[in-house]
Amino acid sequence: xxxxxxxxxxxxxxxxxxxxxxxxxxxxxxxxxxxxxxxxxxxxxxxxxxxxxxxxxxxxxxxxxxxxxxxxxxxxxxxxxxxxxxxxxxxxxxxxxxxxxxxxxxxxxxxxxxxxxxxxxxx
Numbered sequence: 001x002x003x004x005x006x007x008x009x010x011x012x013x014x015x016x017x018x019x020x021x022x023x024x025x026x027x028x029x030x031x032x033x034x035x036x037x038x039x040x041x042x043x044x045x046x047x048x049x050x051x052x053x054x055x056x057x058x059x060x061x062x063x064x065x066x067x068x069x070x071x072x073x074x075x076x077x078x079x080x081x082x083x084x085x086x087x088x089x090x091x092x093x094x095x096x097x098x099x100x101x102x103x104x105x106x107x108x109x110x111x112x113x114x115x116x117x118x119x120x121x122x123x
Contacts, residue, residue, distance in 0.1 A: 005024075036079075
């Protein structure tokens with residue numbers, strides 16, 4: 001069982017930066033790939049990025065590649081999402097998820113979810 005808590009969301013102007021954190025409980029956290037998803041009002045929950053359990057492999061959806069960076073500190077049971085050059089279209093609730101594999105690309109592939117943190121980018 002893994003419990004996830006996101007933090008770091010907020011309101012930022014276009015071009016600004018935010019760093020999201022996903023803090024996890026559980027002694028086997030390092031064995032889990034972790035994904036960040038986002039969901040805008042009226043839209044589906046989409047994958048943003050995934051990091052493997054050891055942190056050696058990462059994946060980004062095309063729209064954030066080059067702007068977002070996922071990382072993890074397994075000693076702190078925490079995964080981060082550094083978001084730079086934010087755009088209004090990045091506005092969404094952001095969720096971290098675990099329990100899938102590195103190749104899980106849809107919400108159905110993950111068993112554990114945080115409560116989400118809101119990111120709002122003003123133009």
